[in-house]
Amino acid sequence: xxxxxxxxxxxxxxxxxxxxxxxxxxxxxxxxxxxxxxxxxxxxxxxxxxxxxxxxxxxxxxxxxxxxxxxxxxxxxxxxxxxxxxxxxxxxxxxxxxxxxxxxxxxxxxxxxxxxxxxxxxxxxxxxxxxxxxxxxxxxxxxxxxxxxxxxxxxx
Numbered sequence: 001x002x003x004x005x006x007x008x009x010x011x012x013x014x015x016x017x018x019x020x021x022x023x024x025x026x027x028x029x030x031x032x033x034x035x036x037x038x039x040x041x042x043x044x045x046x047x048x049x050x051x052x053x054x055x056x057x058x059x060x061x062x063x064x065x066x067x068x069x070x071x072x073x074x075x076x077x078x079x080x081x082x083x084x085x086x087x088x089x090x091x092x093x094x095x096x097x098x099x100x101x102x103x104x105x106x107x108x109x110x111x112x113x114x115x116x117x118x119x120x121x122x123x124x125x126x127x128x129x130x131x132x133x134x135x136x137x138x139x140x141x142x143x144x145x146x147x148x149x150x151x152x153x154x155x156x
Contacts, residue, residue, distance in 0.1 A: 002060035003144065007136055009053055009113035020045045055113045057135060059144055064121075066111060066133055073111070077131070081123055085145040087138035088120040106130050119145070 020041065027037045051069040058065045065076030091112060112118060112134030119142045121131040135141055 002058055004059075005057040005135060005137060005141060007055050007057075007113060007115075007134070009055070011114045013049065013053055016045055016049045052113055055111065055134060057133060057141060059141070059148070061148065064145060068111060068113065075111075077121060077123075079145070079148045081125060082121055082145065082149055083124045084120075084122045085142045085149065086120050087142045088118045088132055089116055089138070091116045091118055091132070091134070108132065110134075121145075 023041045023045075024038065027034065027041060031037050049069075051072050053069050056067050061079070063076045063078055064082070065074065067074035091110075106128050107130070109129070109131045110118075112132070115134055115136055117136060117138045118132040118134045119138045121133070123129055123131075
């Protein structure tokens with residue numbers, strides 16, 4: 001049995017719409033009604049919006065997987081390979097999606113649509129890898145994963 005959590009990134013959608021209107025007004029002011037540039041900006045922002053408008057986290061008895069938007073950015077991790085899963089808060093507004101390094105040499109992978117909360121995954125086979133997946137329900141999801149890691153209770 002699997003459990004699915006879907007979180008829509010409303011602030012990202014609003015931000016991208018504001019950016020679209022701003023860029024569209026700049027094009028009209030400086031380039032006139034040049035259809036090529038209008039279509040270029042429209043296509044680029046729609047593609048970006050489709051890639052990150054929501055995050056879907058799926059947990060089953062074997063894997064935790066997630067996908068952003070239409071699924072171009074996605075990954076899955078085996079539950080047996082996860083050493084720990086903890087709720088994480090205090091994410092900077094500038095993080096978003098990407099791979100970073102911290103001062104200790106750890107590789108940090110961020111998959112965050114919106115908000116300042118996430119789950120933090122650490123792994124048995126790679127101590128330097130930390131994956132943070134953004135969600136408004138980090139306590140509930142991390143508790144579900146901890147139960148699967150411990151093997152104390154099957155998913156409902």
